[in-house]
Amino acid sequence: MRQNRIGKSSKDRVAIALVLCFSVVALASVFTVKSSIDKINLSNDGMIAQNSKPEEQSVTKPVPTVDSMDNPSSKQGENNSSEKSAASSWALPVDGTVSVKYSTDVPIYSKTLDQYMVHNGIDISAPLDTQVKAVANGTIVNVYKDDALGTTIEINHGNGFITTYSNLSIDSMVEQGDVVKKGDIISGVGDTSLFEALDGPHLHFEMKKDGQLVNPADYLPL
Ligand SMILES: [Zn+2]
Incomplete structure (x- = not known):
């Protein structure tokens, strides 16, 4: 009975030590992973901020000027009527x-x-x-x-x-x-x-x- 108890308690200690070791390793790994993710996020934010600005500017610039130039000439449409008369x-x-x-x-x-x-x-x-x-x-x-x-x-x-x-x-x-x-x-x-x-x-x-x-x-x- 005693041997069993001693044996049991020594096994428990080993088990506890193993659990502690695992948890330390786990904590350490979580820390390193988290810090490396933060670094990645930081570097990504920096990349996105730098890339997005010039793209937006280059897209919006050429659109409005083309449309406003086309409208006045297309509204007149007097070419068809001139075929009906030689005088005017x-x-x-x-x-x-x-x-x-x-x-x-x-x-x-x-x-x-x-x-x-x-x-x-x-x-x-x-x-x-x-x-x-x-x-x-x-x-x-x-x-x-x-x-x-x-x-x-x-x-x-x-x-x-x-x-x-x-x-x-x-x-x-x-x-x-x-x-x-x-x-x-x-x-x-x-x-x-x-x-x-x-x-x-x-x-x-x-x-x-x-x-x-x-x-x-x-x-x-x-
Ligand atoms: Zn009439």
Whole structure:
């Protein structure tokens, strides 16, 4: 029994000593590992801080200048319209859709008059008071109220061209003798025409060359 106890206690001491040794080794190794990790972190932080700054600067510099240079030239888009006319380029008098075409040879049915009639211009449908613009540079030669076509403005563009804008909502934006440029607002889309009253708000637009009616669709960028 005693020998067993002694033997047991000496084994315990050895065991305790071994555990202590292990723990010392373990602590020492943990210390060295931790200190080396700290060193690595420090050196990594230093590397990242040095590398990231020049990369960010080189990326942000060239982007904005390229876009801002491209926009002004791409917005004009007047090249297409110049193909329609040899004399000059024409602008649309109003943003809308052509609802009745030019037809001086074949009469077309008029809802308002309930009969077939020739149509001396084109109708462009657009909401009431949509801006009506001069299709080219010119001089206002007439502002009047037509019995059939309502409030009307005529512009002389030179080279024999005269354009007529009818069924307008406003007659006070320009007056006879005013010089206008292409795209200047001269009035708004109205519903003042008796002859086209049932067609809804639209611009009735006519065009003459040397006193003869011509098809606006041959000139405008429709
Ligand atoms: Zn019309």
